[in-house]
Amino acid sequence: MAAARALGPKLYRRLGLTAGSGLLCLGLLAGQMQAIDPVRVLGALGQVGWLPWVLAACATLISFCAVAGYDLALHRHLATGISPGRARSAGFAAIAIGQTVGMGVVAGTLVRWRLLPELGFLGAARLSLLVAGSFLVAWAVLTVLVLVTVPGAPYSGVAIWGLVAVAVLLCGLAFPRPGMPNLITGARLIFLAAIDCGAAALALWLLVPADIGLAAFLPAFLLAFGAGLLSGSPAGLGAFELVLLALLSAAPPEALVAGVLAWRGLYYALPALAGAGVALLCHGDAGLTLPSLAAPEIAEAGLGAQGTLRPHAAGFLAGRTPHGLVALAAVADLDRFQAAAQEEGRFAVLYKADARTAARARAAGLAVLPVACEAWLCPQDFGLDGPARAGLRRKLRRAAATGVVAARAAEPDWTALAAVNTAWTAAHGGEYGFSMGRFDPAYCAGQQAIVASQAGRTVGFATFHAARVAGQVVWTLDLLRPAPDAPEGTAQLLVVAGIEAARAAGARILSLAAVPIGGWPDAADPVARLGRRLARDTMPGLMQFKAGFAPNWRRLYIAGPSWLALALVGWEIWRAVQRPAGRAEMRPTTTRLADNEIASGCNPWQREGDRPA
Structure with missing residues (x-):
């Protein structure tokens, strides 16, 4: 009602303008009708068969x-x-x-x-x-x-x-x-x-x-x-x-x-x-709807708590751009996904799909392109030995020499983390969005948090999605926020502390998230060349940072109904990542400390017995 009252003055002006123009037109019409014989009008009306x-x-x-x-x-x-x-x-x-x-x-x-x-x-x-x-x-x-x-x-x-x-x-x-x-x-x-x-x-x-x-x-x-x-x-x-x-x-x-x-x-x-x-x-009967499909298990399911990506009844974690209905990673039913996009007047686009899902999409006639490379490792087998991780060991020694320590925080100091995030955001020109997380205590409470401190002062933090995928515990790096004045090696120390926490939680896979395909040296496809042109300053550093952990790599793909659709929606995804819209309402999660878990009790993409670990 407050909104209705706020519209009152505009409504009254519009009503006055409408009444004035209507009266003017009626007056002019009345003058013109003087020359028309009503009897002949009725006679003409009777001629209509x-x-x-x-x-x-x-x-x-x-x-x-x-x-x-x-x-x-x-x-x-x-x-x-x-x-x-x-x-x-x-x-x-x-x-x-x-x-x-x-x-x-x-x-x-x-x-x-x-x-x-x-x-x-x-x-x-x-x-x-x-x-x-x-x-x-x-x-x-x-x-x-x-x-x-x-x-x-x-x-x-x-x-x-x-x-x-x-x-x-x-x-x-x-x-x-x-x-x-x-x-x-x-x-x-x-x-x-x-x-x-x-x-x-x-x-x-x-x-x-x-x-x-x-x-x-x-x-x-x-x-x-x-x-x-x-x-x-x-x-x-x-x-x-x-x-x-x-x-x-x-x-x-x-x-x-x-x-x-x-x-x-x-x-x-x-x-x-x-x-x-x-x-x-009519009394607003909801009518018949198709039964909902459970979304496939994906490690980034927690992104749904941000509000930009939301579970879709056709069985996928969905994001929307002006011309695209975007499914993150996988879909339960490719045909229903395409039908849902067609109904909305959008192109059906799979984003960051693995090789198996991309092969299904290609077999269904969709255009497919590599879009990113994901770095992952096994926490149970991870160690610092070997020449491939020599640079990582140097970074960790420098951080340790300044007294920086990092560990999982069951109850983080959100005020301190917010201050670090504010400083990091100011130094980096803002946060990314869409398929990438943004800081919010209600969102991060549903994740595993690793906090770095120096002499009692918080100098950085990292958060990880924790989920159970195909029966295995999987952790995925989401936010990595070293303070701008944090000692060298703080970011690496945060990730290593996350790997150790994932090992203790029984995780079999830890993903360091993806690097755009343009960061891969031997990639020469159009997406890679365009990515290097758009982000030539940041991509080599991101690739070098993740390569320091000597991870395994797998390619991720984007798929759509045509090359034109991929170009248009791909550009819209890039803009949504670079310039995210206002943050939607967060859905708070609950913490289950007894099980050493952080999980949501009501996230709709989770089936019974399939809660994030």
């Missing part, structure tokens, strides 16, 4: 089927979780009522809020604004294309410049702001708008008892329809008739007015009554 009525009713039905699909496309893109039947019903009712009573955004918000209460008032308002705004954009694109392509259409010379605006719009859809439609959803909306507007125009054309060519009628209808939308008046009353009469001045005005009267009853009044019935009688 039963077949045009039936065909116009069918066209109206087609139009509102497209209208319902419009809401559904946006629900799927926004991943609201609303079932298709409820999304269509709410969209139909909201638009049918809103376009008839005027102030479609306000009326649509109230109807959607009633039928979809889980969205909340602000969610319903945002959806209504998005529906209205995107429809106006789709109408503008469609109108420009019709004016340019239909011979003899009015304003065709000016409309050519509209093609430039359409090109700019397409560029905007390629790089959409958060929550806005992408290229795929935008194309769907334009297609649905074309069906909607075309069917609406056909319904009116059938009801006008005059000989008007459809090619001449369609541009005039689209311009009049847009004028009615922009006026905000109930059913576009006044503005629609003024523009239509002006653009079709050669047609008998009585026939036009008769057709508009019949069309308003069929296209506005009847759907509004049906929409009101839906809004009053």
Whole structure:
């Protein structure tokens, strides 16, 4: 309600502007109607036979089927979780009522809020604004294309410049702001708008008892329809008739007015009554949904607590970019993963998949490229001997000489760790995100924490995901935060202390996480060359640091439906990692000290008996 009160002044101004423009259009229309004989209008209305009525009713039905699909496309893109039947019903009712009573955004918000209460008032308002705004954009694109392509259409010379605006719009859809439609959803909306507007125009054309060519009628209808939308008046009353009469001045005005009267009853009044019935009688039944699949066991499952990656009912840990539904590491069912992405108007992209998963994807026809190399070792066999770890031993001796010690902390001092993280972030230009963790006590409480100290002062920390994968305890390095003024070797000491803690916990595998494929010296594929160009300063150092532990290496892959999809979504993933969005609400975890474990009791990707170790 506070949000509603905050919107009050804007709403009142909009209502005043709408009322003023509506009264002005009605006044102008009243003056024009003085020259039209009402008796001849009624006579023209009686000339409409039963077949045009039936065909116009069918066209109206087609139009509102497209209208319902419009809401559904946006629900799927926004991943609201609303079932298709409820999304269509709410969209139909909201638009049918809103376009008839005027102030479609306000009326649509109230109807959607009633039928979809889980969205909340602000969610319903945002959806209504998005529906209205995107429809106006789709109408503008469609109108420009019709004016340019239909011979003899009015304003065709000016409309050519509209093609430039359409090109700019397409560029905007390629790089959409958060929550806005992408290229795929935008194309769907334009297609649905074309069906909607075309069917609406056909319904009116059938009801006008005059000989008007459809090619001449369609541009005039689209311009009049847009004028009615922009006026905000109930059913576009006044503005629609003024523009239509002006653009079709050669047609008998009585026939036009008769057709508009019949069309308003069929296209506005009847759907509004049906929409009101839906809004009053429906009670928000959730409808049928497919059974959820458990996500595959992956070591990085704990990233779901960040909120950027979340469990998906189709069986994977999902992240979303403007054009991609991204599954981290693996999926339970590749076909359901691709179907889920198609529903949302996104490309299905596997990110950081192992060789076996990549082979499955390639066999299914997906394009596959190496994207990273993961370093891993066995804590049970790890030792500091041998020439391959000579550099590591030197770093550890230097850290020990300054009195730095590192050990697992069951109850870390989060204030001290936050101060170290703040200093590290300032020195490195910020934290990465998306598939990489960011510091937050509620998030890190679900991990194994290693803390380095010097004379009682915290000088760094590291956190590890701890999970059970295929029956084995697996640790994965997540955050590594040596303070900027920490002695040399502190980072290496933190990792070695983590390896020792993992050995004590019985871990068979410890992952030092991945290095972009560009850091691998012999990698020459396009992803590697591009990565070296984008991060040439940091990649060699990262590779050298992890190579100092003499780990084993395995390649990780990215897979998508086409090379174009991989390029687009891969770039979006890179931006999401480099410039993460605001941190989502953290899901706190609980600590089970008796079992020497830190685990979440409610993380939805975990099956019973499959909790992180």
